[in-house]
Amino acid sequence: MFSKLIAWLSDQPALFLFLRGVLENDFRAIRAIIARDLAGRAGTRTLDLGCGPGAFSTLFAPETYVGIDINPRYIDYARRHFKGAFSVGDARSIELADSSVDQALVFGLLHHLDDTAVRAVLGEMRRVLRPSGHALVIEDIPAVSRVNLLGHLTHYAENGEHIRAPEAYQRLYAETFRTEHDETLRSGICDYxxxxxxxR
Ligand SMILES: C[S@@+](CC[C@H](N)C(=O)[O-])C[C@H]1O[C@@H](n2cnc3c(N)ncnc32)[C@H](O)[C@@H]1O
Structure with a gap:
């Protein structure tokens, strides 16, 4: 019942953005880490994989931003509210040329995917990134604090059936990428x- 409600809410782009904004303190921690690790300037082509309704497109120069998401409702919302190139697509088979982006953002995509799909996404991300490029991947982990009941409940309900511990993400990343630096962080009630x- 609760899971069904969350699934329905997740498919309403405006509500999805509003609720996540409330639960995650307007994404202050996430925005700070994106600003630190990804350049927002003109000339740096950025791919946002699993961009959702496009909330983080505003951190990049519009003419250099490409957002891809599998949900047409999110892409329709993004096109109407934000600037940038948004397209419906599957991150497991990206419709971009080899070595055509400088940097990639993945926020909250991989915990929806099993290991086989994650490997496909990472392989595609590796293919479209320039050899000198880099990616910032921010993924849900199990709530760190046992008393963070809302965090546990949200993860339980949010069909993120592949939420992994950092070590499990590390093992998958290491097959295709080198980790330059990493950290766990708290964003509102969520741990990442x-x-x-x-x-590589
Ligand atoms: C938790 S949301 C995060 C959205 C966005 N990154 C944000 O933080 O607002 C996960 C997103 O991944 C998208 N998604 C799931 N599987 C995908 C796939 N195979 N290819 C592209 N997008 C996918 C969903 O449609 C959803 O928008």
Missing amino acids: YAAVLTP
Whole structure:
């Protein structure tokens, strides 16, 4: 019942953004880490994989930003509210040329995917990134504090059936990427593992 409600809410782009904003303190911690690790300037082509309704596109120069998401409702919302190139697509088979982006952002995508799909996404990300490029991947981890009941409940309900411990993400990343630096962080009630990856 609760899971169904969350699934329905997640498919309403405006509500999804509003609720996540409330639960995650307007994404202050996430925005800070993106600003630190990804350049927002003109000339740096950025791919946002699993961009959702496009909330983080505003951190980049619009003419250099490419957002891809599998959900047409999110892409429709993003096109109407934000600037940038948004397209419906599957991160496991990205419709971009080899070595055509300087940097990639993945926020909250991989915990929806099993290991086989994650490997496909990482392989595609590696293919479209320039050899000198890098990616910032921020993924949900199990709530760190046992008393963070809302965090546990949200993860339980949020069909993120592949939420992993940092070590499990590290093992998957290491097959294709080198981890330059990493950390765990708290965003509102949610805990994340963030890693900056460069192609091997
Ligand atoms: C938790 S949301 C995060 C969205 C966005 N990064 C944000 O933080 O607002 C996960 C997103 O991954 C998208 N997604 C799931 N599987 C995908 C796939 N195979 N290819 C592209 N996007 C996918 C979903 O549609 C959803 O928008």
